[in-house]
Amino acid sequence: MKNSFDEKILEEANDWLSVKQNVVLATVIQTWGSSPRPTGSRMIVNEKGDFSGSVSGGCVEAAVVRECLYLLKEKKICKKIEFKISNKSAWEVGLACGGEIEIFLEQIN
């Protein structure tokens, strides 16, 4: 069981906001198969591309940062993105574990 009370990612988001940064919150909302981080796992990204927390075992974080920056650039409120196993090329973004995850991106405004 996850003890969400001990996680400090939302507090960190609040700290970033207090120094006038734009923050996007990324949350794992669904998983299929074997995925490294459970539903509810979170990561935050600011407009500089700094990030904290995680939504996978390091497989898709870079792509999530890009998507978050795009969300800010487009001034969108929220968006859903999905990642599946990468089998075409080892260099492609994907989950080596063979799982699938759906992530919800939302601006904190």
Place this chain on the structure above:
Amino acid sequence: MKKELLKEIIEKKKRKIEFAIITNLKDGEGCIFEKNKPLEKNFEKHEDKIKSQFNKKKNGVLEGTNIFVENYILPIKVIIIGAVHIAQYLIDFAKNLNFEIFIIDPRGYFASEKRFPGIKISNKWPKDAFNEIKTDQNTALIALTHDPKIDDPALQHALKNNFFYIGALGSKKTHDNRCTRLKESGFKYEQIKKIFGPIGIKLGGKSAPEIALSIISQLVSEVYKK
């Protein structure tokens, strides 16, 4: 997510109040769900599903909707009767599993701070100790002394208060005798059979850490059956 909602969430976390964050994945609108509090109008029609998801302690998208629920559930209270060797290993496992541990053992030489650093210990008899520890249906009891004068009052308290998990160490014979005593004290068969005795799932091991592992495995599996 609105900044105001973020602040409200942080405040609730600080105050250790159980709640859930409800998010509409279509428009990013969100609100807080708390047991026994009215839900925001926009989310009212999903109230039953949200409640059931909260009770199951599961995070996820509600079936057939665009509503995402993330629960903030306080650690489950686990009361161990008997500051014995197995208890020392139980604590090691429980620490990583979001359980809050209390130990009750009136035998001071067992339940010492030195043997259990940083753990809440009561050196009172179970009956008195339970006056000081708030328990409910979300509490688990692990009775390890197999001494009737210590274990039995604790088991009686757990049965009366409907703990979701009650386990007692001891052989089949010890457990049969225990059941007879509880029956004589006025407990019904349906209640008594809720006790896991002999405690733990069958792993085959006999050492203290192996027994602790078998107990904690049973406890975790019961948490998810709730």
